[in-house]
Amino acid sequence: xxxxxxxxxxxxxxxxxxxxxxxxxxxxxxxxxxxxxxxxxxxxxxxxxxxxxxxxxxxxxxxxxxxxxxxxxxxxxxxxxxxxxxxxxxxxxxxxxxxxxxxxxxxxxxxxxxxxxxxxxxxxxxxxxxxxxxxxxxxxxxxxxxxxxxxxxxxxxxxxxxxxxxxxxxxxxxxxxxxxxxxxxxxxxxxxxxxxxxxxxxxxxxxxxxxxxxxxxxxxxxxxxxxxxxxxxxxxxxxxxxxxxxxxxxxxxxxxxxxxxxxxxxxxxxxxxxxxxxxxxxxxxxxxxxxxxxxxxxxxxxxxxxxxxxxxxxxxxxxxxxxxxxxxxxxxxxxxxxxxxxxxxxxxxxxxxxxxxxxxxxxxxxxxxxxxxxxxxxxxxxxxxxxxxxxxxxxxxxxxxxxxxxxxxxxxxxxxxxxxxxxxxxxxxxxxxxxxxxxxxxxxxxxxxxxxxxxxxxxxxxxxxxxxxxxxxxxxxxxxxxxxxxxxxxxxxxxxxxxxxxxxxxx
Amino acid sequence: xxxxxxxxxxxxxxxxxxxxxxxxxxxxxxxxxxxxxxxxxxxxxxxxxxxxxxxxxxxxxxxxxxxxxxxxxxxxxxxxxxxxxxxxxxxxxxxxxxxxxxxxxxxxxxxxxxxxxxxxxxxxxxxxxxxxxxxxxxxxxxxxxxxxxxxxxxxxxxxxxxxxxxxxxxxxxxxxxxxxxxxxxxxxxxxxxxxxxxxxxxxxxxxxxxxxxxxxxxxxxxxxxxxxxxxxxxxx
Numbered sequence: 217x218x219x220x221x222x223x224x225x226x227x228x229x230x231x232x233x234x235x236x237x238x239x240x241x242x243x244x245x246x247x248x249x250x251x252x253x254x255x256x257x258x259x260x261x262x263x264x265x266x267x268x269x270x271x272x273x274x275x276x277x278x279x280x281x282x283x284x285x286x287x288x289x290x291x292x293x294x295x296x297x298x299x300x301x302x303x304x305x306x307x308x309x310x311x312x313x314x315x316x317x318x319x320x321x322x323x324x325x326x327x328x329x330x331x332x333x334x335x336x337x338x339x340x341x342x343x344x345x346x347x348x349x350x351x352x353x354x355x356x357x358x359x360x361x362x363x364x365x366x367x368x369x370x371x372x373x374x375x376x377x378x379x380x381x382x383x384x385x386x387x388x389x390x391x392x393x394x395x396x397x398x399x400x401x402x403x404x405x406x407x408x409x410x411x412x413x414x415x416x417x418x419x420x421x422x423x424x425x426x427x428x429x430x431x432x433x434x435x436x437x438x439x440x441x442x443x444x445x446x447x448x449x450x451x452x453x454x455x456x457x458x459x460x461x462x463x464x465x466x467x468x469x470x471x472x473x474x475x476x477x478x479x480x481x482x483x484x485x486x487x488x489x490x491x492x493x494x495x496x497x498x499x500x501x502x503x504x505x506x507x508x509x510x511x512x513x514x515x516x517x518x519x520x521x522x523x524x525x526x527x528x529x530x531x532x533x534x535x536x537x538x539x540x541x542x543x544x545x546x547x548x549x550x551x552x553x554x555x556x557x558x559x560x561x562x563x564x565x566x567x568x569x570x571x572x573x574x575x576x577x578x579x580x581x582x583x584x585x586x587x588x589x590x591x592x593x594x595x596x597x598x599x600x601x602x603x604x605x606x607x608x609x610x611x612x613x614x615x616x617x618x619x620x621x622x623x624x625x626x627x628x629x630x631x632x633x634x635x636x637x638x639x640x641x642x643x644x645x646x647x648x649x650x651x652x653x654x655x656x657x658x659x660x661x662x663x664x665x666x667x668x669x670x671x672x673x674x675x676x677x678x679x680x681x682x683x684x685x686x687x688x689x690x691x692x693x694x695x696x697x698x699x700x701x702x703x704x705x706x707x708x709x710x711x712x713x714x715x716x717x718x719x720x721x722x723x
Numbered sequence: 724x725x726x727x728x729x730x731x732x733x734x735x736x737x738x739x740x741x742x743x744x745x746x747x748x749x750x751x752x753x754x755x756x757x758x759x760x761x762x763x764x765x766x767x768x769x770x771x772x773x774x775x776x777x778x779x780x781x782x783x784x785x786x787x788x789x790x791x792x793x794x795x796x797x798x799x800x801x802x803x804x805x806x807x808x809x810x811x812x813x814x815x816x817x818x819x820x821x822x823x824x825x826x827x828x829x830x831x832x833x834x835x836x837x838x839x840x841x842x843x844x845x846x847x848x849x850x851x852x853x854x855x856x857x858x859x860x861x862x863x864x865x866x867x868x869x870x871x872x873x874x875x876x877x878x879x880x881x882x883x884x885x886x887x888x889x890x891x892x893x894x895x896x897x898x899x900x901x902x903x904x905x906x907x908x909x910x911x912x913x914x915x916x917x918x919x920x921x922x923x924x925x926x927x928x929x930x931x932x933x934x935x936x937x938x939x940x941x942x943x944x945x946x947x948x949x950x951x952x953x954x955x956x957x958x959x
Contacts, residue, residue: 498806499780499806502806502827502828503736503738503739503827504738505827505828506739506742506827506828506829507736507738507739507741507742509828509829509830509831510739510742510743510746510829510830510831511738511741511742513746513830513831513832514742514745514746514749514831517749519749520745520749524745527741527745528742528745531738531741531742534738535738
């Protein structure tokens with residue numbers, strides 16, 4: 217049985233019960249008392265149910281009053297004309313009262329519904345403001361709307377030239393005809409009239425797709441339609457739909473704006489990077505080139521003694537090494553930027569990584585004693601090339617920024633499925649101001665102008681490690697010097713029990 | 724000068740120090756090395772060298788500033804080591820009193836030639852503002868305001884003569900566009916280099932054997948001009 221049916225039965229039942237009590241049990245004969253009681257029942261019915269229930273109750277009450285209480289009792293005829301007037305008055309009062317009560321109730325319901333829609337819109341705006349990603353903005357918006365407005369289907373549609381970008385949300389998927397969407401958009405573009413009754417602008421349409429009624433609302437930014445919103449499921453007030461369209465339009469515009477700003481920011485950064493690169497390359501190429509040129513011509517000269525000859529050829533070798541690394545750095549940076557670095561995991565022993573990292577730095581590390589402490593004797597699977605390259609940058613840094621002759625300690629151990637490589641120097645440590653920006657590209661420490669360098673090394677190390685899902689961080693040691701640590705997720709197996717797998721040898 | 728000339732090499736890059744210092748010593752110069760501007764100024768104050776080779780990119784104070792401070796007390800020759808593309812720094816250093824520059828990466832002979840020129844210059848410093856000056860085969864007669872090649876007079880306009888006389892007063896020295904404009908036209912003309920271009924072209928037509936390949940009035944691109952006292956004889 218429907219709710220209205222129950223209400224109707226209850227109202228008629230109440231009239232019957234009142235009649236039974238007054239006529240059969242209490243033998244009330246005063247028609248006014250009975251009429252007042254009936255009126256009470258009618259008002260209750262009007263306040264809790266719909267108008268027709270109250271009207272039906274009024275009619276039933278009138279008939280009952282006439283039949284059971286107005287003389288001659290037991291008939292529907294009335295002897296006294298005064299009683300006619302009373303009966304008519306009763307009917308009129310109960311009808312007017314039930315109408316008033318019903319109107320008040322409808323108003324209250326409407327207000328509640330509006331408040332509900334406004335709350336939903338508010339929630340939606342909050343969702344929308346939290347959106348920062350412009351990618352997948354349309355489906356995300358559609359999902360937000362479907363969730364906040366309990367709709368079965370929502371589609372946010374934008375036209376890009378001839379094609380439509382449609383983001384869907386909700387529990388069902390309804391295929392939309394783009395020609396219909398285009399028509400709705402064209403319609404919205406032509407006119408802009410406000411319908412005060414519905415609180416909507418023109419351009420709302422209804423489409424029947426299958427058995428569903430899909431409502432189409434233009435998305436307007438100011439007065440300009442930028443797309444359409446399609447919704448199906450729970451009926452939503454057209455005014456709310458219109459407001460919804462506005463919120464969605466602003467959200468789309470906002471994500472676009474964010475995207476553009478990000479692109480502009482990237483362009484600016486890349487410009488800055490370029491000039492920083494040029495400035496640092498200028499210096500870092502010129503110095504080794506000059507030194508090599510002068511030293512090489514010194515080597516040709518006859519005045520050179522054996523010790524001098526040794527020194528001059530040392531200069532050439534060291535500076536060539538420096539140029540080579542600079543070249544590799546630039547190449548690595550370009551590869552990282554292009555996303556062209558891939559991992560090739562092998563089974564290796566951690567000490568191999570340290571050895572490989574030290575190899576190209578022979579001249580740079582000459583002035584330092586390198587202590588290598590390998591705490592875990594396990595085989596691990598990772599990309600040794602990338603890890604060693606990152607470690608090499610840390611070693612080079614340590615050698616550059618710590619006094620000649622001071623030791624550098626490299627420690628490796630395993631923790632939580634990660635290989636931890638720590639490089640510790642006995643230099644002056646890192647200035648607190650520099651710590652947060654240390655891994656930024658081309659960032660040079662404030663105090664480090666005395667040491668040559670491009671500011672690329674640490675950012676490259678971080679870039680290479682990121683490819684392996686590894687991490688890198690720096691800290692100052694309590695008893696002086698800086699420590700840089702690398703953590704790379706690895707697979708491991710005990711070297712002793714597993715034996716050395718075939719591919720564990722360095723390539 | 725009886726003892727060997729003392730040269731102060733100021734550069735923070737160890738490889739440059741280690742390559743250039745032995746080169747200079749091999750040519751009989753006494754060399755002192757400073758890695759910072761402060762050290763360089765200390766050495767100049769304590770025991771002035773005969774010549775300074777100065778890198779502009781120093782870690783503590785700018786090379787141009789070192790140049791300025793040395794000039795406050797001394798007129799010893801300063802040769803700048805600079806990077807290409809940093810013309811502004813170069814010009815600033817020259818305007819602050821540096822005498823010459825060599826662009827990195829330079830070859831050893833380039834640097835040695837500049838050093839030779841400047842050491843010879845301080846030996847024959849006693850130069851008179853009046854009388855006659857010989858620049859290669861040109862004779863500039865300040866008193867009569869005439870220029871002779873051999874016995875043949877080259878007729879110059881007053882401005883052309885002023886330009887040549889100014890350059891001849893600073894032989895072999897790079898004079899910045901600004902410095903020349905100020906000396907010949909006055910301080911208001913320093914931002915009008917077109918005057919200079921025109922005048923230099925006119926002067927070259929008169930004094931150069933082949934104005935397209937100038938041998939006296941040499942252009943130093945983006946920086947200024949130099950009046951060469953030695954005419955290169957074919958090879959360097």
